[in-house]
Amino acid sequence: KAGVTQTPRYLIKTRGQQVTLSCSPISGHRSVSWYQQTPGQGLQFLFEYFSETQRNKGNFPGRFSGRQFSNSRSEMNVSTLELGDSALYLCASSLGKGLLPTDTQYFGPGTRLTVL
Amino acid sequence: GENVEQHPSTLSVQEGDSAVIKCTYSDSASNYFPWYKQELGKRPQLIIDIRSNVGEKKDQRIAVTLNKTAKHFSLHITETQPEDSAVYFCAASKKAAGNKLTFGGGTRVLVKP
Numbered sequence: 001k002a003g004v005t006q007t008p009r010y011l012i013k014t015r016g017q018q019v020t021l022s023c024s025p026i027s028g029h030r031s032v033s034w035y036q037q038t039p040g041q042g043l044q045f046l047f048e049y050f051s052e053t054q055r056n057k058g059n060f061p062g063r064f065s066g067r068q069f070s071n072s073r074s075e076m077n078v079s080t081l082e083l084g085d086s087a088l089y090l091c092a093s094s095l096g097k098g099l100l101p102t103d104t105q106y107f108g109p110g111t112r113l114t115v116l
Numbered sequence: 117g118e119n120v121e122q123h124p125s126t127l128s129v130q131e132g133d134s135a136v137i138k139c140t141y142s143d144s145a146s147n148y149f150p151w152y153k154q155e156l157g158k159r160p161q162l163i164i165d166i167r168s169n170v171g172e173k174k175d176q177r178i179a180v181t182l183n184k185t186a187k188h189f190s191l192h193i194t195e196t197q198p199e200d201s202a203v204y205f206c207a208a209s210k211k212a213a214g215n216k217l218t219f220g221g222g223t224r225v226l227v228k229p
Contacts, residue, residue, distance in 0.1 A: 004159075033215050043160075043205060043219040056214040059117075090159065094215055103215055104150070107159040 002027065004093050004108035012114045018079040021111045023091035025072050031055075031096030031103060032074035034066060037088040037110070046089075049074050050096045078113075086115045118143040120208050122220025129196050130228050137223045139206035140188040146208040149182060149189045150217070155202045163204075164191070196227045 005024045013019050025032050034046040045058040049068035066076040072093075078085055088110045094103035119142040129135050141149075150165035166173045166180045166189065173180050177196075182189040193200055203224050207217040 031215050033217070035217075035219075042221050043207075043217075045216050045218065048214050048216060050214065056216045058216070092215075092217075096215070104162060104165065105215060105217065106162065107152075109159045 004091060004106055006089075006091055006108040006111050008111060009109065010112045010114075012116065013081050014116050015081055015083060017081050018077065019081060019113060020075055020077045021089055021091075021113075023074045023076075023093075023108055025074070025091075025093030026106060029093040029095055029106075030072050031094045032068060032072065033092045033094075033105060034074070034076050035090045035092065036060075037090055038086075043090075046076065081115045083115050086113060088112050118146060118208055118210070118213075118218040120206060120218050120220040122206050122223055124223060125221060126224045126226070128226045128228065131196060131198060133196055135191075135193040135196050135200070135225055135227075137191045137204055137206070137225075138188060139190070139208075139220045140186075141208040141218075142187070143208070143210060144184075144187065145210045145212065147211060148209045149180070150207050150209075151180060151191050152205045152207065153202045154205065154222075160205060193225075196225075198227050198229050201225055201227045 031050045033048040048056045052068045063079045068074045090110045092105035092107045094105045122139045147168035152160035154160045179192045206220040
């Protein structure tokens with residue numbers, strides 16, 4: 001099976017702009033989670049989508065949003081970009097069938113966002 | 117919310133020696149504890165995970181132990197090799213939080229040949 005893919009891999013934006021990142025999960029996986037990785041804050045959970053519904057949300061401002069489509073692909077959007085939003089954005093997919101307390105998550109390669 | 121602390125932040129070992137990384141968590145409801153390895157410029161990769169109904173799990177040179185009472189878990193790498201050099205992250209999750217993983221701060225492991 002193909003792994004988790006993310007597009008684009010690199011992105012440069014300026015302050016105030018908005019950006020949309022895309023994540024395609026492993027075939028058959030229904031849950032997609034998003035994480036922000038920075039040197040200072042480490043890996044932080046943004047939100048999780050399961051069956052097109054946001055199931056959980058981290059402590060990020062409302063400028064960060066996401067959605068999931070019927071084919072389980074997910075997008076996240078960041079509006080009014082700030083310098084501090086520069087980070088590696090990772091998505092992770094899992095089965096999401098609820099057979100286990102928490103599903104094993106597989107990460108994509110990430111999108112490196114630089115805000116100038 | 118859940119808090120996961122990871123120690124040490126850096127670890128240097130001689131090839132062939134063992135490496136141990138320790139994590140503590142705060143939420144007693146956490147029941148799933150994965151470990152990820154991230155090489156420079158690459159995605160985090162799951163290397164081993166443990167659920168709260170077992171105390172230890174092994175996979176070749178890697179083992180994880182869990183002490184629910186003390187709320188800590190550890191990663192043990194034996195016979196380290198240069199390719200084990202990477203950043204290792206522990207994480208914790210609970211059923212009520214869906215698939216939300218709370219990560220430790222990471223441990224940079226350097227294996228000297």
